[in-house]
Amino acid sequence: MTISIWRYSHLALAVSSFVFIILASVTGIILGFQPISEQLQPYNTENLNNITVAETIAVFKATYPEIIDIKVDDNDFVIASVFTEDGDNLEGYFNPKTAQFLGEEIKPSKFFQWVTSLHRSLFLKSIGRFFVGLCSFLLFLIAITGTVLILKRQRGIKQFFAKIVNDNFNQYWHVVLGRFLLIPILIITATGVYLSLDKFQLLPENKTEHAIDFDAISETPKVELTEIEAFKNTPLSEVKAIEFPFSPDVEDYFTLTLKTKELLINQITGTVLSETKAPLVNIFTNLSLNLHTGKGSILWSVVLIIASINILFFIYSGFAMTLNRRKTRIKNKYKSDKADIIILVGSENGSTFTFANAFYKALISKGEKAFITEMNNFTNFPEAKQMVIITATYGQGEAPTNANQFFKKFKTENIKDDLKFSVVGFGSLAYPDFCKFAIDVDKTLQQKHQQLLPIFTINDKSVEAFNQWTSQWSEASGVPVKIAEQALTTKPKQLKKITVLSKTKTNTDDTFLLTFKPKKHHKFTSGDLLAIYPKNDHRERLYSIGKVNGNIQLSVKLHKNGLGSGFLFASEVNEKIKARLVKNSAFHFPKNASKVIMIANGTGVAPFLGMLNQNNNTATHLYLGLRTEASFHLYKNEIDGFISSEKLSTFNLALSRENEKQYVQDLLLNDSESIAKTLYGNGIIMVCGSLAMYKSVLTVLEDIVTKFNNKPLSYYQNKQQIKSDCY
Ligand SMILES: Cc1cc2nc3c(=O)[nH]c(=O)nc-3n(C[C@H](O)[C@H](O)[C@H](O)COP(=O)(O)O)c2cc1C
Incomplete structure (x- = not known):
């Protein structure tokens, strides 16, 4: 189903x-x-498992001339009704070992x-x-x-x-x-x-009735109450009620109601006159009542x-x-059979619709005849010249619910061959099958139609990435659409002020280290993100952070005209900036891992510097990819410190622009066996840096675990042993 x-x-x-x-x-x-x-009332004085019915009856008989009944309630409180020497009726809680009256029965308020x-x-x-x-x-x-x-x-x-x-x-x-x-x-x-x-x-109803043969009732041999087998062998914990005989006549008997059965006992000889099992329905009713209340x-x-x-x-x-899913209801200006551009959306929880709707509105504002609908509504669009498919992936690389009929419909509908298409995949690198459904859709469409653009995948609803795609699409289609970022980002709320503590110069790769002092109550840890708003508007830029000596440390690459990097580079020591700390629990240093392997390239090393600073006793290995020897100077002191304090067990550096060109994935291949062993032993691999590096690392890891562990990488991804924060 x-x-x-x-x-x-x-x-x-x-x-x-x-x-x-x-x-x-x-x-x-x-x-x-x-x-x-x-x-919490003090009436549960004894452990009822350790007291027998015989003991309780004996002590009650010795204390009170007449006893009507003794009951045990669901709280294991012993309730009795007795007459004292003075002829007074005492009713309430009693101590089953001493027969002492403890108090009157509590009635619910x-x-x-x-x-x-x-x-x-x-x-x-x-x-x-x-x-x-x-x-x-x-x-x-x-x-x-x-x-x-x-x-x-x-x-x-x-x-x-x-x-x-x-x-x-x-x-x-x-x-x-x-x-x-x-x-x-x-x-x-x-x-x-x-x-x-x-x-x-x-x-x-399956009531069982007692049947006593009164003609056969005997008065001999007489047995002391404390010697009656049924009383001697029954702990009070099994009892629901003991009804005492009305008179000393042999025809009057004890009724001993237990949780599972009821016994009628001759008060003189102690023989069991009749025994019935408690109906199953009653046992379940009692159990249900206790479980329910x-x-x-x-x-x-x-x-x-x-x-x-x-x-x-x-x-x-x-x-x-x-409500979130419904918020993204579609309102079309043109009918599907009049539209030139068809936007098909695959979304489970609605966020992909926010992007697709923004794109649709941008097209409409440019006077384009666009039509937007769910992928399952795929049909023969007679006027369509091109189709844009924007879809998320769910399950095991599967379609979202509103796209699960797409392939079937695509097979049966006869659409024009000259229709061009572009596919945008929304997904998350936290899942093993990144954007798989979008990739499958792209492959299927390629069998009949021409791509306007190659498939474009977007991790974690990145607004920047979506804007990159829209500009590529604009160029390829000749329709200059621009999506207002406001449509995709929400205005920042509850920004915190943090103070610039230090800032290095840029190195040969235009990269610099920046440290902020947070306020004491700001809660964050390495692997979390810092969101900044350079123009004090909706435009948000996110950076992975490390917690170093309680401060927020970032490694930033200064881009020409970079909104975020330019803003950060222009900040002065002691200046306060407004930012938001975003929890990123999926990329926190694992608490109980046997071993951790960190893989980073470029500025992706920033969260790892913080994690190493915080690391106490986990065996940790770092593979870092940079361009040149000079690029490394920025991090050298910190990393040397981690090695000498044994916070970092091994360090491997790959330099891509030196004589012997190397990438982190080459280093991983060299250490294939130990990487396979780490995953086999439930160790964790953490990757931070560029998406291109992440993809290459995954390919190498897939080869390693297939060869050495005889398991696909998805096995370890499903067990959350691969954590990533790539952009
Ligand atoms: C239960 C679940 C399973 C997911 N499976 C995948 C997956 O296999 N591959 C992937 O790339 N993304 C996966 N994602 C991430 C979503 O595709 C991604 O968050 C997407 O942006 C959600 O879009 P929507 O809000 O329109 O449904 C999954 C998300 C959830 C909640």
Whole structure:
């Protein structure tokens, strides 16, 4: 079944029941505190496993002339009803070892009773109970469809708990928390449904009746209460209730109700007169009640409270994700059969639509007859002269949902041969199959049509890269489109002021090191990004940073007319600039790795300098690619320091413009065996620098692991052993 059917079911169920679910969750959170407050009462004085029924009966008999019954509640508190020597009736909690009266039974407060009633029946009696039961069932189905969606997303059960790329706050936490709270939510909902069925008496009744042969009841041999086998062998922890006989007559007996059975016991001889098993339905009802309410366990009550809070978060994040997807609805000016330029979009979560829409609007503003639609709406566009396909990749290099019919339709629709096309792939290098779907689309189209431009891939929704593509497209098509960056970037919010601490001169490669002093409360680490806004507008430039002695260190290449690099180079020591620290958890130094291999070229070394500075005892190896010996001077002191302090185990430098031309990938090939061993032993490889270098490194790594480990590189990529931050 396609992911869309599961997603629509998940959404439809949530939409149809969210008001009830919110109510049930909020009241559920409050009610979760009731068993906790009960458990915190001081009535659980003994470990009931260590006391037998015989011991308790003996001590009660010795203390009180008459005992009506002794019960053990879900909190393991012993409750009894007795008469004292003075003829007073004492009812409440007792110590089972001493028979001492501890206090009166706690009744739930009016507030908890009110909330319970709202939770169970919305104050609507049977109708309310029915709706609550139905919503429990719907939430159960939501949890099931959610599990299927996670399984699809994670590519199978084995990877269910594998790391997730933090692409988007709502989506990330919806999945991460969903995985951990799935079991409690399934339990809450399944037990909720069970309890509703029980209330409506829809569960099979299999009552078992006691049968006593009163003619055969004997009064001999007489046995002391403490010697009755059934009492001697039963710990109090198994007991639900002990009903005492009304009179000393032999026809009156003890009723011993245990969790799984009920015994009627001759009070004189101690023989078992009748024994019935507790109906399975009752056992499940009890279990369901305890699991649903958390009765008797503080730990489980806490889990239930957390799960209920998370249900509220799931509703919020789920709807936020849906709204995000819907925000990108398409409004076309021209009909598809009148348009010259067709833009087809493949998008799962809507961000690709933001780019495609901006491109569409730019075309329309230039007077072009453009038409934009989802890839699944591919058809025979009679007037089309060219087609632009802008698509994301999902799953295992697969199509987003709204593009999964594309190949089928492309085969059957008969479109003009002279149609030219260009494909733009949106993807993330954090996934093994980078932009694979876009690449497949490009290859398929090439079989029948002519490329206007070669495929263009974009990592992490890079606005700069998209603008590069639009200018290439403008040149090739002769339509001079310009996309306003505002359309693609959001205005920066909550900028922080950081102070320039030091700045080096540029080296032979026009590269310089820059250090900023952050404020004490600024939280960041090596591998995070620094976003700057050189013109104080929407234009954002991002730099990978290292945390060196608590400061932010960047390595920047000064580009001619470079907006970001020019701005940074012009900054003076002690000057304050406004910036944003962007968390990039996917590229943090691994906490518990056996070994880390760092691969960088050019300014990509910056986060590694910070990570090495912070490294305490992880065996770490650095492969760095630069142009010349002179390029290295900028980093030499720091790297020498890391080697002598043993923060860096080995250092390998590849120089591409010296006599013996070398690239980092050549160095990796030389160390093939140790690299293969690192990955085999769960070590981590981190790559930072240019995309071209990253692609070459991946090719070399693929060869190495295929040869030495007999595994494809995607195996290690899926296990998040390859981390990258490339641009
Ligand atoms: C579950 C999931 C799987 C993904 N799989 C891939 C993949 O295999 N290859 C890739 O290049 N990008 C992959 N991506 C990244 C997306 O293609 C990328 O973030 C894209 O910009 C999202 O576009 P959208 O918001 O329009 O759906 C994946 C993202 C997610 C959330």
